[in-house]
Amino acid sequence: MVKSWGFIGGGRVTRIILGGLNRAGRLPREVAVSDMDREALERLKGLFPSIETIPGDNRRAASRDIVVLAVHYPVVAQVLEEIKDHLKEEALLLSFAPRFTINGISQLLGGFDRIVRMVPNAPSLVNMGYNPVAFSPAIPEEERQELLDTFQALGECPQVQEEKLEAYVIITGMGPTYFWFQWAELLEIARELGLNPKEGEEAILHMLTGAIRALYQSGLAPEEVMDLIPARPLAQEEEGIKRAFRERLIATFRKLKGE
Ligand SMILES: NC(=O)c1ccc[n+]([C@@H]2O[C@H](COP(=O)([O-])OP(=O)(O)OC[C@H]3O[C@@H](n4cnc5c(N)ncnc54)[C@H](OP(=O)(O)O)[C@@H]3O)[C@@H](O)[C@H]2O)c1
Numbered sequence: 001m002v003k004s005w006g007f008i009g010g011g012r013v014t015r016i017i018l019g020g021l022n023r024a025g026r027l028p029r030e031v032a033v034s035d036m037d038r039e040a041l042e043r044l045k046g047l048f049p050s051i052e053t054i055p056g057d058n059r060r061a062a063s064r065d066i067v068v069l070a071v072h073y074p075v076v077a078q079v080l081e082e083i084k085d086h087l088k089e090e091a092l093l094l095s096f097a098p099r100f101t102i103n104g105i106s107q108l109l110g111g112f113d114r115i116v117r118m119v120p121n122a123p124s125l126v127n128m129g130y131n132p133v134a135f136s137p138a139i140p141e142e143e144r145q146e147l148l149d150t151f152q153a154l155g156e157c158p159q160v161q162e163e164k165l166e167a168y169v170i171i172t173g174m175g176p177t178y179f180w181f182q183w184a185e186l187l188e189i190a191r192e193l194g195l196n197p198k199e200g201e202e203a204i205l206h207m208l209t210g211a212i213r214a215l216y217q218s219g220l221a222p223e224e225v226m227d228l229i230p231a232r233p234l235a236q237e238e239e240g241i242k243r244a245f246r247e248r249l250i251a252t253f254r255k256l257k258g259e
Contacts, residue, residue: 002029006064008079009071010035010044010053013096013120017068017154018048020124024153034061059086066147069095076100080108087112092139092147096120098169098256102136102162113138116147119168121155122176129155130172134162166256170249178245183208 007014010033021027027048034054035041041053054060061067062083071079076097087093087109094116095105106113115136121129131154135144144159151157160168183204190200215225232238 003065004028004030005032005066005068006061007031007033007068007070008035008058008061008083009033009069010037010040011070012122014068014070015044015047016120016122016125016129017070018044018051020127020129020154021150022048023125024127026150026153028150030064032061032064034058058082062086062091063088065091067091067093069093069097071097073097073099077108080105084109084112090114092116092143094118094147098166098173099258102134106136115139117162117165118151118157119165119173121172124154127153127155129157131155131157132160132165132168132172133157134160134165166253169256170253174252 005028007018014033018027018031027050029050030052031048031050032052032054033041033044034057036056038055041055045051045053058079059082063086065088067083067087069076069079076095077100092114093105093109093112096118098119100108102113102115102117105115109115113136116133116139118131118133121131123129124131131151133148133151148157148159186204187197187200190203191197195203214220214228215222218225
């Protein structure tokens with residue numbers, strides 16, 4: 001049976017997931033997206049003309065076979081209350097929101113337990129995401145595989161322990177933001193130094209791909225890898241950057257865990 005999809009929230013993550021599926025030629029035939037923000041829906045419709053957009057009524061999006069909760073933490077409880085009487089018995093609810101556990105969501109939905117949690121990763125847009133997923137025990141293996149099969153189009157989709165999802169939010173969900181601005185800056189610098197945009201992008205892409213493999217796959221200890229290049233023009237900034245990583249990421253993790 002061809003499954004219908006309903007996304008509640010038509011912002012960034014919905015754009016990423018639909019974009020990745022579309023790029024892989026796997027955009028589901030029936031996709032409805034609800035949002036309070038008409039502009040977000042218009043933008044989405046411009047990108048994916050086949051989708052149905054539903055301004056201001058989450059209940060209609062919630063009546064599909066796969067219901068995707070793509071809103072931020074502060075409105076999750078309110079949205080769950082709004083949709084709880086509109087979910088089909090055999091629907092799957094897929095939540096992207098951190099902090100709300102499968103049990104917590106189930107309680108807010110009056111006992112509905114066909115729940116999946118996933119931590120989306122923005123590179124899914126180019127089918128290179130790493131999207132850890134945890135299923136409620138109520139979902140049979142066959143249905144898990146069906147959903148995973150669709151999401152393989154976005155990249156890797158490992159099944160993980162639910163308690164680890166907030167760690168993945170820090171490492172993979174938000175991870176690109178720690179680096180993207182640096183790579184964008186490096187590209188600007190490459191241009192200033194005389195490389196054209198294509199040369200700059202190629203150089204940085206290959207440098208980064210090789211650098212990460214050297215760090216994790218060369219068999220050398222991290223200190224040995226980092227010692228391979230004696231010139232380190234940013235050495236004076238390293239301690240400050242490491243401190244910022246440690247303090248801010250761990251504080252964000254604790255907040256996500258409600259500690
Ligand atoms: N973006 C990522 O890469 C990423 C990665 C991991 C996890 N996530 C999770 O995915 C969820 C969505 O994130 P996002 O980045 O897509 O956020 P976003 O770009 O802000 O999109 C959320 C959308 O939901 C709308 N919205 C707000 N209240 C609503 C309601 N009551 N009913 C329906 N729609 C409502 C928002 O409208 P307004 O703007 O008008 O409020 C906005 O258009 C969050 O839980 C986030 O933690 C995102």
